[in-house]
Amino acid sequence: MTQNEHVLVLNATGKVGRNVCRALKEAGFSVFGTTRSSRSDLASFGVTPVVCNYTVRSDLDKAFAQSGAKKVFVITDYFGAAKKSADTEFEQGKAAIDAAKLAGADHLVFMSVADAEYFDEHVTHLKAKVALEAYLQTANVPYSILRPCAFFENLDDTANFNPLKKGVVKFLSLQTCKYCATYDIGKAAAIMFKHPDTWLGHTLDVIGWQGDLAQVAEALAKVSGVPVKAKLAMPIFLRKWFLKDLHHMFLYYEVQKGPKGTPEAFKKVVPDAMSAEDWFRFHGKYANGEPIVRA
Ligand SMILES: NC(=O)c1ccc[n+]([C@@H]2O[C@H](COP(=O)([O-])OP(=O)(O)OC[C@H]3O[C@@H](n4cnc5c(N)ncnc54)[C@H](OP(=O)(O)O)[C@@H]3O)[C@@H](O)[C@H]2O)c1
Helix, strand or coil: CCHHHEEEECCCCCHHHHHHHHHHHHCCCEEEEEECCCCCCHHHHCCEEEECCCCCHHHHHHHHHHHCCCEEEECCCCCCCCCCCHHHHHHHHHHHHHHHHHCCCCEEEEECCCCHHHCCCCCHHHHHHHHHHHHHHHCCCCEEEEEECEEHHHHHEHHHCECCECCEEEECCCCCEEEECHHHHHHHHHHHHHCHHHHCCCEEEECCEEECHHHHHHHHHHHHCCCCEEEECCCHHHHHHHCHHHHHHHHHHHCCCCCCCCHHHHHCCCCCCCCHHHHHHHHCECCCCCECCCC
């Protein structure tokens, strides 16, 4: 394995990082994942842990040196690491891009968000993504951009009060949404790293499937063999009052039918991108650990 095949994944213990590591590993890369913890389980699935706070420039410089990676998957996070400051998220993303440049990276894949520039002014959590895409274009680091839509992982998100339970599926909208599996973000990243001639300087929307919440519930019922109800995680008037930022993001999905990309376009690159049924099988368990499919 040459250093050319080493990939550094930032924030490797998160919903995205974990599955991106897994997909890159399965694609044959030697994967190094950052985490602040010295006791992560990354090694148990073949990822070399690099103790690093991915928002701190000096830590990032050390992580590049330790991994020897010339390829890097960059994540930023408005709600978590940036503590709801778009300026902080921008600075954290800029630090990662600048560290990649200093380390002589030959390919940086940045995870943005599909249609980030089209949301209205209330959707503050996507502003840094737009600014970071613009920064990348001038930073002199070879790059590609992945723009995922809503993660299937939101359907089992205990940290955000939405654990997946048997017989019910909840989301912030009943209407048609476009979804992707975080694992498919990793598959797309692997394709970009393996085919720089095709992907350097290019952007790809990650959209695996679309459907309304009743169709999501049908998919879970089919996989689990148990009837499943589709429910709003909270009434729309509460979504509007208490989650203004996310409410306006959902209005873009519900009223303007965004994002504009399609599963068909993504499947030209990742033909076996997951559907809702595929994702429930892949995810495998409810939030309490009980398997979705009984042996
Ligand atoms: N949810 C969606 O539908 C969706 C769709 C498209 C894009 N996105 C994007 O996905 C990104 C979030 O990724 P994710 O869901 O993988 O994140 P996540 O699961 O929330 O990441 C959790 C990890 O963040 C690290 N962390 C938490 N607080 C931190 C802090 N203060 N400083 C440094 N590290 C900290 C922790 O790692 P350690 O403790 O191991 O260091 C933790 O394991 C955002 O940019 C969002 O815009 C989300």
